[in-house]
Amino acid sequence: MTYGSETWSFNAGRIRKIKVAQRAIERAMLVSLRDRLKNEDIHSRTRVTxxxxxxxxxxxxxxxxxxxxxxxxxxxxxxxxxPRTGRRSVGRSPxxxxxxxxxxxxxxxxxxxxxxxxxxxxxxxxxxxxxxxxxxx
Incomplete structure (x- = not known):
C-alpha cells in the first residue's frame, strides 16, 4: 500500500483516503461488516502500523x-x-x-x-x- 510513497506529494485529503483504505482492509481481514466493531478495536487487534x-x-x-x-x-x-519562468502557475498551486x-x-x-x-x-x-x-x- 505504501510502495513508492516516499515520492508522493500529499495533502490532508489524500492522507484521509489512504487511512480509509487501511481501515477497510483491516476490517476485511478481521471481521465482517455485520460484526459492528469500532475501528479502534479492530486496529488494536490487528496491530498494523x-x-x-x-x-x-x-x-x-x-x-x-x-x-x-x-x-x-x-x-x-x-x-x-x-521552472524557466521562475514562478508557479496562477491560483492555488499544487x-x-x-x-x-x-x-x-x-x-x-x-x-x-x-x-x-x-x-x-x-x-x-x-x-x-x-x-x-x-x-x-
Missing amino acids: DVAQRISTLKWQWAGHIARSTDNRWGRKVLEWQ TRWSDDLVRHAGSQWMQVARDRALWHSLGEAYVNLTINGQSPL
Missing part, C-alpha cells in the same frame, strides 16, 4: 537520503529543478513534494539533513504530528 505514520517515516528518510547524496543522481536534480519538509525543517532543510542526529530528532517530531492528527503532509 498506521499508514500515515509509515508514509511520513518513509518520506522523511528518503528526503534525508536525497539531501545527503553527493553524486549527480536524477533525484537531486529533479528536486532542485526550477503542493510540492518538499513543501511539508520546508514547513517542518525550514527552508534550509537540505543542510539540516546532513546532521543525521538532528535530522532523526526532527523526523520523530514530524511523524508524531501525523500520529496526533495534525498532518504535516
